[in-house]
Amino acid sequence: MDETRPILYGVADYAEIRKANAWFVDRTAKIRDLEATRYAVFLRPRRFGKSLLLSLLRAYYDVLFADRFEEFFAGTEIGANPTGEHGKYFVLKFDFSAVSKNVAEVQDSFNTYAALRCDTFVREYADRLPEGLADRIFKASGACDKLNEIVAGLEHTGIKLYVMIDEYDNFANTILAESGPDAYGALCHGGGFFKQFFAILKTATSDTDAPVTRLFITGVSPVTMDDVTSGFNIGTNISLDPQFADLTGFRHDDLRAIADYYAPRCGFDADKAYNAALAWYDNYRFGSAAAPALANTTLVLSLFSLLWRTKRFPDDFIDENLRTDYAKIRHLITADRRLNGNFHVLENLLAGGALEERLVKSFQAKELSQRENFTSLLYWLGITTITGAKFGKMAFGVPNETLKELAAKMIPAAYADVHKIDERVYGINDGLCKFAEDGDWRSFVGILTGIVKENFAVRDSVEGEKVVQSTLVALLCAAGGPYFVRHEREAGGGFYDIALAPQLSRWPEIAHAALIEMKYVKAGDPAPTPEALAKIKAEAIRQLDQYSADHDVATEWRLGASRTPRPTTGTTGVSPVELHRLVLVFHGGDCVLSEEV
Numbered sequence: 001m002d003e004t005r006p007i008l009y010g011v012a013d014y015a016e017i018r019k020a021n022a023w024f025v026d027r028t029a030k031i032r033d034l035e036a037t038r039y040a041v042f043l044r045p046r047r048f049g050k051s052l053l054l055s056l057l058r059a060y061y062d063v064l065f066a067d068r069f070e071e072f073f074a075g076t077e078i079g080a081n082p083t084g085e086h087g088k089y090f091v092l093k094f095d096f097s098a099v100s101k102n103v104a105e106v107q108d109s110f111n112t113y114a115a116l117r118c119d120t121f122v123r124e125y126a127d128r129l130p131e132g133l134a135d136r137i138f139k140a141s142g143a144c145d146k147l148n149e150i151v152a153g154l155e156h157t158g159i160k161l162y163v164m165i166d167e168y169d170n171f172a173n174t175i176l177a178e179s180g181p182d183a184y185g186a187l188c189h190g191g192g193f194f195k196q197f198f199a200i201l202k203t204a205t206s207d208t209d210a211p212v213t214r215l216f217i218t219g220v221s222p223v224t225m226d227d228v229t230s231g232f233n234i235g236t237n238i239s240l241d242p243q244f245a246d247l248t249g250f251r252h253d254d255l256r257a258i259a260d261y262y263a264p265r266c267g268f269d270a271d272k273a274y275n276a277a278l279a280w281y282d283n284y285r286f287g288s289a290a291a292p293a294l295a296n297t298t299l300v301l302s303l304f305s306l307l308w309r310t311k312r313f314p315d316d317f318i319d320e321n322l323r324t325d326y327a328k329i330r331h332l333i334t335a336d337r338r339l340n341g342n343f344h345v346l347e348n349l350l351a352g353g354a355l356e357e358r359l360v361k362s363f364q365a366k367e368l369s370q371r372e373n374f375t376s377l378l379y380w381l382g383i384t385t386i387t388g389a390k391f392g393k394m395a396f397g398v399p400n401e402t403l404k405e406l407a408a409k410m411i412p413a414a415y416a417d418v419h420k421i422d423e424r425v426y427g428i429n430d431g432l433c434k435f436a437e438d439g440d441w442r443s444f445v446g447i448l449t450g451i452v453k454e455n456f457a458v459r460d461s462v463e464g465e466k467v468v469q470s471t472l473v474a475l476l477c478a479a480g481g482p483y484f485v486r487h488e489r490e491a492g493g494g495f496y497d498i499a500l501a502p503q504l505s506r507w508p509e510i511a512h513a514a515l516i517e518m519k520y521v522k523a524g525d526p527a528p529t530p531e532a533l534a535k536i537k538a539e540a541i542r543q544l545d546q547y548s549a550d551h552d553v554a555t556e557w558r559l560g561a562s563r564t565p566r567p568t569t570g571t572t573g574v575s576p577v578e579l580h581r582l583v584l585v586f587h588g589g590d591c592v593l594s595e596e597v
Contacts, residue, residue, distance in 0.1 A: 007262075012051035025254050030243070039234060041218075043239040044239070047296055049298065053248055058093060061214075089160050090160065090162065091164060100171065106175065111142055115146050130154075159211060165215075181365060202234040239287075245287050266307060282295040283385060285385050298319075299319055356393045357375040357393055432444050468520060472516075473498060484502075502557055513580070519539075523589070541581075582595070
């Protein structure tokens with residue numbers, strides 16, 4: 001068999017990937033489409049291949065690499081049919097993830113880093129610059145002065161300058177999250193150094209014979225760009241354009257190809273790997289619900305790199321860096337130790353409710369309290385994806401198991417900030433693990449219902465059922481454990497409330513699964529009598545009969561007859577899973593019935 005192509009997980013250097021003949025999905029044909037937009041802004045969630053895209057663009061356009069075109073692009077789509085622009089530009093590249101996120105250090109750090117990049121530019125093109133320009137740039141004090149010298153010195157020379165900025169909003173987003181809106185405002189508004197930097201770029205793209213012929217900016221959200229440039233007026237936001245929906249990310253055919261290539265060479269099951277990638281990293285759609293479903297590039301490569309090295313699937317599919325990234329936005333759902341409107345948007349999403357809002361392409365940080373802006377931010381961050389459209393609004397849902405878990409953790413994290421309940425999430429996890437082994441569900445249900453009761457408030461008496469269900473779902477998701485926590489999924493012609501679906505691909509020894517039907521009596525109504533509870537229970541049983549008869553559920557969960565004797569934990573995992581059907585009835589925040597039927 002031929003030598004296996006390496007997977008360079010975490011490497012964003014296009015030249016290195018090509019030199020190593022590492023796994024690479026060819027999207028180079030998109031370069032031709034990109035050339036129609038001279039000044040472009042491209043936004044995607046974290047770890048979606050944006051840095052590699054910029055590295056590829058530099059390899060294609062930089063005059064320094066013109067004589068290496070065959071080395072870099074032989075066998076690619078653009079290599080077979082290049083545009084006339086390749087190898088024609090001086091490239092000035094910045095990566096703002098290198099700037100300190102400490103608000104006390106950020107200005108000096110930015111100035112030092114950007115100045116260094118300007119000096120590096122001089123060294124790279126020293127023998128091609130107009131006479132005396134290199135000395136003027138070196139002598140200039142500070143990043144903005146150096147950038148001004150570059151812009152002024154290249155005017156009327158015929159030299160074409162391509163400015164690339166990677167992760168433009170990286171340090172600004174962190175400052176907003178960790179230091180608050182005042183520190184962020186000083187950075188992005190008024191005469192702040194960051195705004196001054198973009199003002200110079202704007203001039204360099206708009207004056208007669210301006211040297212910046214092309215500009216490509218990547219980031220995560222439009223918030224900072226709107227704050228520093230007054231609404232994208234130095235570039236065109238191409239992030240929602242249909243032809244660029246799959247500019248980065250892996251399509252399903254890409255996932256199938258990587259699974260089928262590495263599985264026989266590395267000794268793991270191709271279908272299992274493909275399905276794991278779909279479940280945990282897939283289903284992002286950019287621009288519209290008709291766009292192709294895409295998987296997170298970096299996370300997919302991380303999975304297959306691990307499978308190649310160890311031949312084992314991970315115990316935890318979630319990248320630790322993503323946990324850190326999404327933990328930063330906790331401040332958006334609490335204020336002054338109270339849960340705000342943004343919290344309830346997220347709460348509704350996790351309870352299976354539809355988020356239907358206009359997708360906003362441009363808004364400022366001070367406007368995040370507006371529901372449609374916060375909903376749009378969840379989309380730009382990759383916490384939600386587009387699932388449909390209706391009357392000019394987009395429908396949003398959580399794309400995959402990774403984001404479901406990360407988003408769900410924000411709910412108990414917010415409760416922890418306000419009510420100090422975080423330690424009990426560990427108890428829920430212990431209870432779920434015990435349930436997976438011996439079917440005892442009372443431990444984790446008792447903790448869940450206790451938290452609901454403690455945190456049921458005046459507002460919840462109006463939206464009570466939604467609040468109770470979202471709290472249950474969020475806490476179960478946040479607890480982790482051996483189950484996929486699913487809610488409002490179709491089964492048997494109806495939609496069940498909550499399911500604990502066993503993750504059998506990871507833990508085939510799981511012995512028990514659960515369908516939970518939740519019923520609710522308004523807090524202001526009289527407590528249900530025994531007769532009323534019996535009627536509620538009978539209706540719940542009827543629905544559970546319907547759901548548990550679903551063929552797809554039975555097959556996926558490997559269900560057998562209830563209460564079937566099982567071999568001990570640690571067997572090969574071929575025996576059936578026992579289904580537990582639970583009814584929970586709440587009167588306001590009080591659980592008045594918890595029973596297996």
